Amino acid sequence: MARSSLDQMNCSIARTLDVIGDAWTPLILRDIAFGITRFDAIQRNLGISRKVLSERLGALVEHGVLQRVPYQDKPARYDYHPTEKGADLAFVLLAMQAWGDRWTASDDGPPILLRHETCGALTKVVPACASCGERLAVTDVTPLRGPGFETGPGNAEISAVLERREAAATAADA
Amino acid sequence: MARSSLDQMNCSIARTLDVIGDAWTPLILRDIAFGITRFDAIQRNLGISRKVLSERLGALVEHGVLQRVPYQDKPARYDYHPTEKGADLAFVLLAMQAWGDRWTASDDGPPILLRHETCGALTKVVPACASCGERLAVTDVTPLRGPGFETGPGNAEISAVLERREAAATAADA
DNA sequence: AGAGTCCGTTCCGAAAAGGAACTGAAAAGT
């Protein structure tokens, strides 16, 4: 994982991966979301090496995803809490959970259920269109080059693909 | 990334990470979703080392996320296509994209836009409740221990947290 | 005083990644 190359890419997925693109980081964020906010507790829970945990937490603070909140002074000790930016990653985690529930759960069923407090039902998280609110199927969304698009490392071929598609779509319109 | 420890965990997120828990795999899946389905094209596009790409593609086929589809015979050559299991990972990618768009995009705006063909609008993907269809806020969902839950590696502390919360909720009901 | 908690850092051997070169089979150029 070339640390630098990812956030250089003109791609929101790559830039997200620059923050959470390894095996441990999402699990650390999961623990914190569950209210396990201290170094030792996370380390015990995950069985992660203290060294790597220390590095990951530092990077997450660096990225503005977590913040250190002091809970005692004598030896300075902190809880790690999500910032708004960090809390917003929950949807990524929930999407992973939904996929894992569907494709990797044991016969018993999923280990964790979610209740939607507003409607009271046990639920799962599904993707919806921000505009019409309808549930989204993958086949219903088409990618287009956006205002921030530039051909560069990590998307040269994608640029070509999109150009071809958009040209075809324009031709079809005429 | 301890290959084995992750899929051993009683957690859908961990088991998902066992499949896509590194920096390259999601980008490879993104490329394939865009229709870049051949070894060399992916390699060129991402600048990933051929060795790692080869390993990742093999693992994804192994996991049943991708399948090799022959497109010529003499030297056997394949396109990599998503299976249903693989296509279903698109929502994880879209969640990453949505987060990246919001928190890491440049001033120009996001590099890629999505059009929802059903309603015609430029959109972004938001989480919704599968039951009531309402848009979900993270604070509206409560995790509960599910049928497949077992205390074990990776969730001992979580088990304790949930137990406490569920006990508190039960007490509040009475 | 001695053990326990908490959060790290340090050191070392093992594993993984990066990178360039090499193989192999066939099509395409000259």
Add this chain to the structure above:
DNA sequence: ACTTTTCAGTTCCTTTTCGGAACGGACTCT
């Protein structure tokens, strides 16, 4: 016919990262 190019890997070697155990420091508890 011969060389170059395309395509998909594999191999080898160097650099980075990881895992694991030990150590440190600042305190609290018994």
